[in-house]
Amino acid sequence: EPGSVWLAGAGPGDPGLLTLLAAKALGEADAIVHDALVGGDILEAANPDALLVDMGKRAGHPSPKQEAINARLVELAREGRRVLRLKGGDPFVFGRGGEECLALAEAEIPFRVVPGVTAGIGGLAYAGIPVTHRGFGTTATFVTGHDKTGGLPADLDWDVLARMPGALVFYMALGTIGTIAERLEAAGKPPMTPVAIVSSASTEAQSVIETNLAHCARDVVRLQAKRPAIVVVGEVVRLRALIGAWQQTTGQNPFPTAVSA
Amino acid sequence: EPGSVWLAGAGPGDPGLLTLLAAKALGEADAIVHDALVGGDILEAANPDALLVDMGKRAGHPSPKQEAINARLVELAREGRRVLRLKGGDPFVFGRGGEECLALAEAEIPFRVVPGVTAGIGGLAYAGIPVTHRGFGTTATFVTGHDKTGGLPADLDWDVLARMPGALVFYMALGTIGTIAERLEAAGKPPMTPVAIVSSASTEAQSVIETNLAHCARDVVRLQAKRPAIVVVGEVVRLRALIGAWQQTTGQNPFPTAVSA
Numbered sequence: 001e002p003g004s005v006w007l008a009g010a011g012p013g014d015p016g017l018l019t020l021l022a023a024k025a026l027g028e029a030d031a032i033v034h035d036a037l038v039g040g041d042i043l044e045a046a047n048p049d050a051l052l053v054d055m056g057k058r059a060g061h062p063s064p065k066q067e068a069i070n071a072r073l074v075e076l077a078r079e080g081r082r083v084l085r086l087k088g089g090d091p092f093v094f095g096r097g098g099e100e101c102l103a104l105a106e107a108e109i110p111f112r113v114v115p116g117v118t119a120g121i122g123g124l125a126y127a128g129i130p131v132t133h134r135g136f137g138t139t140a141t142f143v144t145g146h147d148k149t150g151g152l153p154a155d156l157d158w159d160v161l162a163r164m165p166g167a168l169v170f171y172m173a174l175g176t177i178g179t180i181a182e183r184l185e186a187a188g189k190p191p192m193t194p195v196a197i198v199s200s201a202s203t204e205a206q207s208v209i210e211t212n213l214a215h216c217a218r219d220v221v222r223l224q225a226k227r228p229a230i231v232v233v234g235e236v237v238r239l240r241a242l243i244g245a246w247q248q249t250t251g252q253n254p255f256p257t258a259v260s261a
Numbered sequence: 262e263p264g265s266v267w268l269a270g271a272g273p274g275d276p277g278l279l280t281l282l283a284a285k286a287l288g289e290a291d292a293i294v295h296d297a298l299v300g301g302d303i304l305e306a307a308n309p310d311a312l313l314v315d316m317g318k319r320a321g322h323p324s325p326k327q328e329a330i331n332a333r334l335v336e337l338a339r340e341g342r343r344v345l346r347l348k349g350g351d352p353f354v355f356g357r358g359g360e361e362c363l364a365l366a367e368a369e370i371p372f373r374v375v376p377g378v379t380a381g382i383g384g385l386a387y388a389g390i391p392v393t394h395r396g397f398g399t400t401a402t403f404v405t406g407h408d409k410t411g412g413l414p415a416d417l418d419w420d421v422l423a424r425m426p427g428a429l430v431f432y433m434a435l436g437t438i439g440t441i442a443e444r445l446e447a448a449g450k451p452p453m454t455p456v457a458i459v460s461s462a463s464t465e466a467q468s469v470i471e472t473n474l475a476h477c478a479r480d481v482v483r484l485q486a487k488r489p490a491i492v493v494v495g496e497v498v499r500l501r502a503l504i505g506a507w508q509q510t511t512g513q514n515p516f517p518t519a520v521s522a
Contacts, residue, residue: 011280012376014282015281016280016281016282016285016375017280017281017282017375017376018280018281019272019277019278019279019280019281019378020276020277020278020279020280020281020284021275021277021278023281024277090378090382090383090386091386091391092382092385092386092391092392092393092394093382093392093393093401094393096395097391098391098393098394098395098497098500098504099394099395101391101500101503101504102500102503102504105503105504113386113387113504114277114278115273115278115378115382115383115386115387116378116383117280117351117376117377117378118379118382121351121353121354121376121379122351122376122377124353125351125352125353125374125376126374126376130352130353130358130359130362131353131354132353132354132355132359132403132405133353133359133360134357134359134360134409137416138404138405138408138414138416138417139402139403139404139405139417140354140402140403141400141401141402141403141425142393142400142401142402142403143399143400144393144399144400147395147399148395153399153426155398155399155426156399156400156426157424157426160421160424160425163418163421164402164421165414165416165417165418236359239359239362239363242362242363242366243359243362243363243366243374
């Protein structure tokens with residue numbers, strides 16, 4: 001309905017990982033407010049008559065403040081548009097979607113949340129890494145690599161993180177990976193614990209660095225890891241040798257892809 | 262290509278949360294091996310000529326062993342079929358997808374993994390609960406509620422879990438919720454910590470119980486919580502009053518849904 005907002009996740013990058021609901025909204029919205037993590041190949045599928053509003057960070061310019069995004073969503077909805085707020089990954093996984101919902105609720109704008117595939121699960125899968133695997137720990141822990149200060153969140157207890165049995169998945173952590181590795185090691189995590197850094201997960205530009213806690217900070221610099229990146233720490237990274245290699249060398253496309261073909 | 266397997270997640274329930282790739286595969290596969298978590302409204306979209314193989318649990322019958330599922334996938338692929346292995350949620354989030362990949366790799370069957378929306382993120386979103394929210398902790402932790410013994414995993418350190426700052430999300434935990442609550446309380450988690458139990462998330466049968474650690478075990482019995490269910494422990498549950506209420510009462514469908522309409 002006009003005057004409402006859909007807050008949808010676009011997935012980690014591959015347009016084929018859009019949900020049916022997100023794809024539908026993309027084709028029907030009057031205004032699409034997206035961030036820098038939503039790729040051009042996804043926006044190509046947008047309703048050609050829609051107003052496209054880029055709320056992403058741009059080189060050399062500070063990113064718009066969350067309040068400005070909230071205000072823009074309210075404004076567009078009040079103009080009677082059918083608004084799609086499209087975010088990379090899932091809106092509720094370190095995506096500040098909750099804040100946008102609260103702003104819409106406060107402004108009495110009807111909204112709906114459409115979840116998406118998050119990079120810390122789906123992006124890793126494209127790199128051949130299962131975020132959980134039987135025998136490799138019964139948990140998966142997602143952590144944001146920076147908070148509002150731009151540094152690591154102050155509420156993180158590294159002794160606790162180091163003792164989680166399953167994978168640790170850090171979002172937006174390329175700038176803080178050295179500190180992450182140092183603190184996990186200091187908390188007793190073995191230096192040889194496998195680490196993977198997956199850049200531009202699930203896109204044609206995807207690249208993966210396999211390393212370990214002791215060397216990951218050096219390797220990020222040496223191999224010039226690109227943003228956006230997901231950092232995963234844990235034994236599940238070892239499965240990439242079996243799952244990722246096989247996935248990549250054979251049978252990538254038993255079916256034609258839906259959008260990107 | 263014939264003789265290959267796509268291992269895809271079907272999302273938490275709403276057919277609109279299928280990815281474009283999963284929906285495409287559903288329409289084109291020659292054989293579809295699904296589990297009990299994949300709903301009939303999703304299977305309705307399957308290629309009418311496809312062989313449907315139900316590998317789910319049924320009342321009164323033990324569920325097929327993982328080895329039997331692996332063997333069936335290999336067999337169908339060797340018959341030259343285009344096989345879709347469709348699992349509820351995401352194949353790598355407590356879905357044993359990794360084991361199926363390893364079995365296929367060992368048998369030299371080409372495969373591809375298509376991630377899906379996991380219930381612990383997308384299912385909670387349909388209940389109005391953001392799995393992360395700024396100011397409510399910088400982590401989200403996913404835990405399987407039972408391991409191969411059917412009880413809680415032995416490697417869980419409850420002191421560690423109780424000290425994670427963000428939400429704790431338990432999968433398949435209805436049978437063990439009493440023990441979970443007891444151990445978290447014993448480890449110092451306040452008894453009034455909010456808990457939500459979301460059953461049949463994102464389907465028409467979705468129901469939500471809002472309670473707390475002290476009362477959740479009693480409420481699961483008293484209110485007859487249904488399987489499948491996701492249990493979430495943490496302050497983010499409080500946001501449901503604002504996000505969920507508003508979501509439910511207004512603007513549910515600004516766009517027609519793609520599949521279920």
